[in-house]
Amino acid sequence: MLTLILLLFLGGAIVTWLGNKLSPVVGDLLFLATIIIPAGMFFTGVTVGEVTHLHALGLTLTWGLTPLSYLFSMIVVGLGILLAIYAVPFMKGKQKTGAFYFNFTLSVMSMLGILVSKDWVSFFIFWEIMTWSSYLMVVLNGKDVQRVGIKYFVFSAIGAYAMLMAMVIMNSQLGSFLLADTFNNFQHLTTGNQILIPILLLVAFGVKSAMMPLHVWAPDAYSNAPMAYTGLFSGALSKMGIYGMVLVMVTMINQLPEGTLIRDIIAWIGGFTAAAATLWAITQDDGKKLLAWSSVGQMGYIIVGVAIGTPLAMLAAMFLVVVHAMFKGSLFMVVGAIEKQTGTTNFTEINGLIRKMPWTFISALISVIALAGIPPLAGFVSKWMLYEALIQNNNYILVILLFFASTAGFLYCYKFLHGYFLGQEEPEWAHVKEAPVAMVIPMVLLALGNFVLGTFPQLIFKPIDAAMQFAGYDATGGRLWGESVLFTEWGDVVTLQPILYAVLAVFVFFALFLWFKGTKGTRYVSTKDISTSGELPKEWENLTFKVNFMQPFERAIEPFLKRQIDKYYTAFGNGMEALFEFTRRIHTGNGQTYAIYAILFLALLLLFRVNLFG
């Protein structure tokens, strides 16, 4: 069944691509069928524990679903379906639709493949398919491909090769590529390898989950990919790094005497990622970039949770994994819709879309509240659990760091919401209409999901609990949420209910207020509709207040922002290229030099004859 599903994705990708050459409509239909049919089969036909074997080159590839991968595959498949529906109107009239559909399907397939892989070889195969299909998405729009695309691919390749190295070492030492074998027999490795392998694997997974200092590809890659894909990219694809990290943390690091130290280091890196990425997000003027940095930051929270690794921290991380996929998926869809309708995503150009794109606004509003971690939405639940876990674990300084990140996060959340939807209405955007229904429905659904999970988090506690028991947290007896003061015995948020109703009441009251007030002759003004000291603004002047929106703040954090690691990587890359250029000059193009090389080589070998051959 698993094999069939993956084959359907693969075949569907190719058929869609060919079908799109025939006619765009055929391509659209095939694309939807390709995503939805195997996804439906996955929901109905696959059971946890089912195992398939394949043979290649004397190796056995084992595929099967575990509770942990089931949790992640729900994200992949769910987000995949919604984004596929969204993508069809999004890609309408754009170029390279066929390539988009092809890579989209392959990405979904490869992520599912990673999750069902029970051995490192198939894990790596799917990992690389995921890398190159997402790479082709990043460069799809042809903008800045040599810099952004190559940066993404180089970092991915470093990660992938680190994994490759780790897996061949494990195979040669332990004689098996099976994940379970390598985890269970981890103690049989030499001490050096016991340190080396987790580090290699953490590098591999750290790259995909955009952990600092391996994150530099992420902001550019997220914002460069088509928005209909970025939801999947940030929501599901980067979670594959988290999935791997959970595996490594729980199984390998726990067996190491130095485990606590590594855990602390990773947790601090995660905390730092969260804080720094948040600051970067605040300074962005482009919604895509803002969300991209915000994604990096959110991954930082998740990494902290995974690294701390107490049951509650893990629960918080897993919860945030699910929730982040929902609100970030929705937000990227919002940006995509705005891009589709207005042609730009820059805050300083767009104003006051609230009346033109109300549904987009509502999903943005709900998702942003979830992103900021304000009760009663799902983001709050996960962050609360994370803080609680950290305090229980006596990581007070880390809590302060995360709290700072979270609070600073309000700034960009506000900027995002205000930037697109509020403010004066410009005549320039008078023609803008709400996005097509097929784009609105997925994003509203995802946004509502945040609401549902914020109120009834117990809905996903069961799968998370099963996943964590599988991963080795069976001591909690299936009641993980009991660790937190937030929940009752049944995983209900009874403690939250008063807050929830209070907040709802405020909202309802505010809405009523606006509605009454709005009906009484509100005059909508544009930014040019002013006169200061009798001075009329010029046509070209950009008076939207989002120009230099947070200047004082930016000035305050400027010394920090100057220290970009990206610069050092670029310098390193340039240095290497210079070195390569120098090496290239060895081949002078002069035949006489080549002859001398041959003679010198002969002399050299004769000279070291004794060392070589004894």
Place this chain on the structure above:
Amino acid sequence: MVGTPVLFIAIPLLAAFLIPLIGMVWKESVRIIPGLVLAYLLVLAINLLSYVTVNGPIVEVIAGWAPPIGINLVFNAFSGFLVTIMVFMGLLVWLYSYRFKSNVEYEAARKYFLLLMMLITGSVGIVLTGDIFNMFVFIEITSISGYALTAFYTGRDSAEASFKYLMMGSIASVMLLLAIMIIYSQLGTLNMADVASKMHLMDPKLKAVSFILFVIALGIEAEVFPLNGWAPDAYAEAPGPVGAAFSGIVVKAGVYALIRYTYTIFDLSGAFNLLIIIGLITLVVAEVAAIRQEKLKRMLAYSSIGQMGLVLVSFGIGTKEGVFAALFIMLNHAIIKPLLFFSGSYLVYHSKKKMISDVDGIGKLAPLTSILFTLGAFAIVGLPPFAGFWSKLSFLMAAADSNMLLVIGLILSVSVVELVYYMRVVNRIFFFKRTTSLLTRRPTFNAYVVMIILGLMILVIGFYPDSVSMYLHNAANSLFDKSQYIHSVLTATIQ
């Protein structure tokens, strides 16, 4: 048995002589005869390969003199495997260049196909022969036709490239002769099996010296750094299919010779380390140079050299898995690199300088060629699920089993470099705006067929690597079984 190994040498050589004669009567025949010959040889090679899989190696004695006195040809799983690849590549090169560029005219076509037949004869001879001096002769045949093919376009640059090749080739010949002289003076025999069985009698000092001379001479053919200066020029200036033939056929023969000397004939313990060292240096320098190239074909040439470095490292591991991986890399390289050369030379067809920047945005104008090029690029850097991945994986497994962590680390870092320069080209093809006004050229029907066959092979091996692994295992075993090689040659009788 449907034929004997000697046909691999006799038939193409005869065809090469007959081409101009029959051409006088029927002009089209200069194009058709090579194809027929190569197709027949391919069938023969496959038949013989399945025969030796069951019945053990075929040793053919030439001219009625039994080994070790006479010359003999050995067709075993290892050499047969390489011969099959070479003949297959030869057939594809023939099909591709059936009406390629200047081949359209009779005069040029006659020379081209004549030389191509000679090239294949020589390369196949190097692999099949069981005699050291005979191998020297075949190396000369290969090289001389190689010089001429390099200069096929008769321009200034091609002449220069050809001259460099000629110069290095002459150095190689001198070294080879010196090495052969040392061996003959010491052991009094030139039959490989005989030499191998008597090698322990040789003075260790002279043994090392003659091995070094062999390494230099064959290193020039196998494009080992720092002896490979001629290669990028030759690849870049020769016609596209000739570049493919060099990387798919000639270099394979050079590597084969180097391996045969290291594994079978000499018994030097340090030889494997030497292979690893020169392989690594070759790999690193070539990949690093490739990233700074501005011409497409030169880039491919350096990449090809780098792959050969990897093959040498893999052979240098010295285990059966290592040999298996090396043969797998060679097979993949023989499939993928010609695809890159074929499609690449159509991508820059009308460009004067053949710069990489001339492919900007060509993906829209020549979609199929571009996709095939991309497929080749993905495959050669080892991205799954394409062919190159499995060879890379088996190489890394072999290296890890021998605890060569540093080698693994170095090769993987170099792989990143390799990835960068291939992706840069792919980016240019699909995601850049077309800046030049150069027209694209539709590949001929034959060229399409060849490129699609190669592309399909990449996919087949990628999805089902077991389709070739049996042959690779047999070949690896046969290379390792030195005593069987010696025994089967020395007990061969005249048939």
